[in-house]
Amino acid sequence: MSEGGTDSDDEQSGGEQSGGKQDGDEQSGGEQGGDEQRPAPSTAEKVLTGVSVLVTVLVFGYVAWHAVQPPSHVPPxxxxxxxxxxxxxxxxxxxxxxxxxxxxxxxxxxxxxxxxxxxxxxxxxxxxxxxxxxxxxxxxxxxxxxxxxxxxxxx
Incomplete structure (x- = not known):
């Protein structure tokens, strides 16, 4: 028990503070160390990314095209x-x-x-x-x- 009357997990685990670094700890932020590299994206990931970019560009192009077109004044x-x-x-x-x-x-x-x-x-x-x-x-x-x-x- 600490002086303030509370019991903390940090004190029970030997004084480690949560979020603190110890010698030899990996870097924080989810990095796995500087030497390891992520594997290259698979062909399926590359194709899916390309298709997604193409669809997005086409949608924006379609909207932009219709935004600049004057209305057709075809008589009834x-x-x-x-x-x-x-x-x-x-x-x-x-x-x-x-x-x-x-x-x-x-x-x-x-x-x-x-x-x-x-x-x-x-x-x-x-x-x-x-x-x-x-x-x-x-x-x-x-x-x-x-x-x-x-x-x-x-x-």
Missing amino acids: EAHVVETETLSNGSVLVRAKLVNRGDTGLISATVEVGCDQPQPSTSLSYVPAGGRSEATFVCPQGTTRPNATVTTWVPA
């Missing part, structure tokens, strides 16, 4: 998907709006070229690369209607 497109003649002679027209741009659309107005009057509708939020559909009713005798995007508001 509309086209007729299907037409169907109803029992009263009217023509049901299904049109699809396709947004191939890099930015979404807050709204887009699609118009179908029927006989007068030309029906139109406003489609809300079409995401980048997204699609939206609308259905129109054209008067009797409408043949080969076409769909166009008349206005759009990018996000």
Whole structure:
């Protein structure tokens, strides 16, 4: 027991202090001595390191490439998907709006070229690369209607 009333392992082991060096001790820090060298890395380690570096460089290159590219301002497109003649002679027209741009659309107005009057509708939020559909009713005798995007508001 020491004077302070505590019993320490250091005193019981002959006065060694933890972390202290004795003559002939190896260097601290996990080193195994200056003469021994680590074995050379195996071929598998070299290949794995090379592949890891390559993948890392490719990922950073991909991100950097997309960071410096300007957004594509491709205008939205509309086209007729299907037409169907109803029992009263009217023509049901299904049109699809396709947004191939890099930015979404807050709204887009699609118009179908029927006989007068030309029906139109406003489609809300079409995401980048997204699609939206609308259905129109054209008067009797409408043949080969076409769909166009008349206005759009990018996000």
